[in-house]
Amino acid sequence: MTRTGLLSPRTLVRKFMPSGTTGLGGAGWIKTHRPKAFGKAVAPLGRIGSLEARLARNVREVRKAQELRYTVFYEEMSAIADAETQALRRDFDPFDAICDHLLVVDHDVVERSKPFQRKKPQVVGTYRLLRQEVAERHGGFYSTGEYDLQPVIDSHPNLRFLELGRSCVLKPYRNKRTVELLWQGIWAYVLMNRIDVMIGCASIEGTDPDRLASQLSFLHHHARAPEDWRVSAVEDRYVEMNRLPREAVDQRQALRELPPLIKGYLRLGAYIGDGAVIDHQFGTTDVLIVLPVSALNERYVNYYGGDGGRAAS
Numbered sequence: 001m002t003r004t005g006l007l008s009p010r011t012l013v014r015k016f017m018p019s020g021t022t023g024l025g026g027a028g029w030i031k032t033h034r035p036k037a038f039g040k041a042v043a044p045l046g047r048i049g050s051l052e053a054r055l056a057r058n059v060r061e062v063r064k065a066q067e068l069r070y071t072v073f074y075e076e077m078s079a080i081a082d083a084e085t086q087a088l089r090r091d092f093d094p095f096d097a098i099c100d101h102l103l104v105v106d107h108d109v110v111e112r113s114k115p116f117q118r119k120k121p122q123v124v125g126t127y128r129l130l131r132q133e134v135a136e137r138h139g140g141f142y143s144t145g146e147y148d149l150q151p152v153i154d155s156h157p158n159l160r161f162l163e164l165g166r167s168c169v170l171k172p173y174r175n176k177r178t179v180e181l182l183w184q185g186i187w188a189y190v191l192m193n194r195i196d197v198m199i200g201c202a203s204i205e206g207t208d209p210d211r212l213a214s215q216l217s218f219l220h221h222h223a224r225a226p227e228d229w230r231v232s233a234v235e236d237r238y239v240e241m242n243r244l245p246r247e248a249v250d251q252r253q254a255l256r257e258l259p260p261l262i263k264g265y266l267r268l269g270a271y272i273g274d275g276a277v278i279d280h281q282f283g284t285t286d287v288l289i290v291l292p293v294s295a296l297n298e299r300y301v302n303y304y305g306g307d308g309g310r311a312a313s
Contacts, residue, residue: 046184053185194280225271233275
């Protein structure tokens with residue numbers, strides 16, 4: 001209780017939240033699914049200077065990733081928070097409980113709120129990773145709410161899929177070094193788990209597809225997945241991406257407008273699914289990324305290392 005005798009909003013949420021709420025890291029969180037990294041001394045997946053990429057090791061670190069996502073999605077961007085999300089100041093959903101969470105941690109951040117300054121590692125970047133075998137035990141991938149993934153999964157029965165999602169980086173760290181470290185971590189994880197295909201939704205800010213016509217049309221004409229990798233948006237959410245004729249698209253302008261994350265995927269060799277999806281909660285228009293490991297740009301494979309062990313400095 002506060003001194004006024006009233007419970008704070010955060011306390012109220014916790015008081016009436018079921019103890020087994022998996023999306024928040026409640027009492028039943030680890031019992032539901034124990035991510036690969038939990039309870040282990042996790043080896044770094046990459047390091048550049050004071051920045052280290054590794055998997056989250058416990059619930060506290062997952063909550064730090066959720067706090068970072070809240071900062072970026074709800075405070076900086078235009079996502080709409082419900083009362084629970086706003087009170088906890090964390091972006092969360094039930095998928096957090098079954099995913100591994102890739103973190104970029106800065107070991108040189110100085111904590112200034114204490115009487116004596118000390119360095120305290122801070123989570124400055126994150127990606128959420130969901131392996132196919134885990135998804136199948138818990139109702140499927142997050143992306144199935146927007147895209148019909150099953151046909152492409154069924155047509156490649158011997159391949160292992162990995163869903164990438166909820167990626168974000170704290171604003172001062174949005175630079176080549178941090179992005180490289182995230183990809184070094186993902187590549188090490190892909191090799192460690194023998195992943196064959198990466199999938200996931202990537203977002204463009206805005207919910208008016210006509211205003212995004214140049215970007216969507218560019219992706220449709222120049223990055224659309226071939227038939228054997230084509231995934232369509234679910235019928236009731238499908239938004240046409242072919243909004244301008246191929247010859248009307250200014251390729252340079254479209255590339256300048258595209259978010260850095262999507263441009264990064266394209267450089268790696270990714271394909272784009274058929275149809276976009278409007279996400280009104282997050283204020284974005286989503287496209288599906290399909291990235292078979294076999295299609296990865298050889299230059300990047302050589303750069304990050306065929307064994308995932310590139311020495312970063």
